[in-house]
Amino acid sequence: MQEIGRTEVPATHDHLKLVVLGATGATGLEVVRQAIEKGHSVTAFVRSPDRLGAFRKQITAKQGDLLDRVQLAQVIEGHDAVISAFGPRLPVSKCDAHLLSRFATALTAAMEQTAVRRVVVESVAFLFKDSIVPPAYLLGRLLFPKIVADSAAMEGVFERSGLEWTMVRPPELTNKPYTGRYRMREGHLPSFGFKVSRADVADCMIKLVESGSSIRKVVGVSN
Secondary structure (H helix, E strand, C coil), X not given: CCEECCEECCCCCCCCEEEEECCCCHHHHHHHHHHXXXXXXXXXXXXXXHHHHHHHHCCEEEECCCCCHHHHHHHHCCCCEEEECCCCCCCCCHHHCCHHHHXXXXXXXXXXXXXXXXXXXXXXXXXXXXXXXXXXXXXXXXXXXXHHHHHHHHHHHHHCCCCEEEEEECCEEECCCCCCCCEEEECCCCCCCCEEEHHHHHHHHHHHHHHCCCCCEEEEEEC
């Protein structure tokens, strides 16, 4: 059961037109796969469409620069929502130190030029300062200070926008299969939330779009 506090996220099955950003990454590919299985229309805006593999025949693939707000606006127009699993490769290079905040600036500006307001964004659990087990913020500051700083800046850009955003903050991501037995909490990381599969994060992000829940909220998700 997916829980947000004690409230189950209501599932819907309406057909949606989704734009997926970061679609060639491990989480992004799961979002694409599951969205197709749920009957949604998917447009993937990516730098390298070839990396979408067999999915290219089932979706609309657009090639371009995710930091270009003009290109983003052209792709997003006419859709129902945006799901972003976009992020820098690890280890983070100097040129990518502010990649997420630059991306957020471009995406919010692009969406505000369109009629599309709903966006669900993958962030990091390291930003939960009140998490004790695990000590997410402390570990993030010690081990991944660049990611923590850039992710916080990214979230700030969305918070200052007029968009209907939701930040999904997972802890350590794994490549284990989908279970559907993950936990969600608004404003907090679930206790003992050490890991979660990318497949379950993808399911969580899609369900948040489908249900229209947790708007302008931060959500912790873990197995």
